[in-house]
Amino acid sequence: MKKNNNNSQQLKPEGPWFLFLTVLVLIGGALLIVFSLQTTSSSLLSCGGALGRRALPSRNETQLAILHYATSRVVPQQTFEEIMVSFNVLQSIGPCNFLVFGLGHDSLMWASLNPGGKTLFLEEDPKWVQTVLKDAPALRADTVGYRTQLSEADQLLKHYQSEPDCSTEKSFLRGNDKCRLALNKLSDEVYDTEWDMIMVDTPRGTYFSEAPGRMAAIYSAAVMARNRKKSGVTHVFLHDVNRRVEQMYAEKFLCTKYLVKAEGRLWHFEIPPSANVSGDFCYTTQRSS
Ligand SMILES: C[S@@+](CC[C@H](N)C(=O)[O-])C[C@H]1O[C@@H](n2cnc3c(N)ncnc32)[C@H](O)[C@@H]1O
Numbered sequence: 001m002k003k004n005n006n007n008s009q010q011l012k013p014e015g016p017w018f019l020f021l022t023v024l025v026l027i028g029g030a031l032l033i034v035f036s037l038q039t040t041s042s043s044l045l046s047c048g049g050a051l052g053r054r055a056l057p058s059r060n061e062t063q064l065a066i067l068h069y070a071t072s073r074v075v076p077q078q079t080f081e082e083i084m085v086s087f088n089v090l091q092s093i094g095p096c097n098f099l100v101f102g103l104g105h106d107s108l109m110w111a112s113l114n115p116g117g118k119t120l121f122l123e124e125d126p127k128w129v130q131t132v133l134k135d136a137p138a139l140r141a142d143t144v145g146y147r148t149q150l151s152e153a154d155q156l157l158k159h160y161q162s163e164p165d166c167s168t169e170k171s172f173l174r175g176n177d178k179c180r181l182a183l184n185k186l187s188d189e190v191y192d193t194e195w196d197m198i199m200v201d202t203p204r205g206t207y208f209s210e211a212p213g214r215m216a217a218i219y220s221a222a223v224m225a226r227n228r229k230k231s232g233v234t235h236v237f238l239h240d241v242n243r244r245v246e247q248m249y250a251e252k253f254l255c256t257k258y259l260v261k262a263e264g265r266l267w268h269f270e271i272p273p274s275a276n277v278s279g280d281f282c283y284t285t286q287r288s289s
Pocket of ligand 1: 105123124202
């Protein structure tokens, strides 16, 4: 009887057995959480598998992006201040349709900053597409062929003046074989989507004169923006505006008067649909709609 009394005494909340069992349950729970976290992160970050091999909901993608940038020594090329320009627009209009010229160390960041929206990357280098998607297979990227070379930038402006299919009146991309500045073989998805934001941060515009340059990307972004049917403007961001060709093409096709912000090497344009503009797109005042 006395022994039984001792046992019930020990199992009371203040008894040693109760305390022991509580500690045991707490340790077990903690171990379970740590184990499940380790399993998740190792399956997502293991060699060759990496970030988001499965189709993951956007919340998980955001968490994976945080993990990726917290553990990576390679950072995006744009500065914090430059990134904030697009970030602020994404905050105000997102989720939105975001087209990004160039796959890079910033791609996971752009996709994660547009949760619930459509973010599509256009990249000229197929090997680089494979490399990036190996580590971040949840990203969506198309490979794009360019018909231009950086060394032809000046000559292509003359081609633009003389080729009727480059004209702002015609303003088309799909199947536009004659205008070399038009990206004429993109996917239907690119042509059929109304892009709210377009970031031009590729093709490579330096290193070697045979590089495709950004002429066609800038021209095509301008055409997409002008052809917008939805209300509101298209936000176009151009990086590396310290370079002559980028500046020249931006002023010509994205138009200085639509430049709303300059931060470091980044320019931000807000381009209205051409239906709202009378006369020459770059040099006349906007019609009130
Ligand atoms: C002009 S850079 C800018 C990329 C991006 N803004 C960033 O922060 O990473 C990106 C382009 O360089 C090319 N590229 C090729 N190999 C690369 C590499 N190892 N790292 C980064 N870019 C590479 C790709 O064509 C890509 O579109």
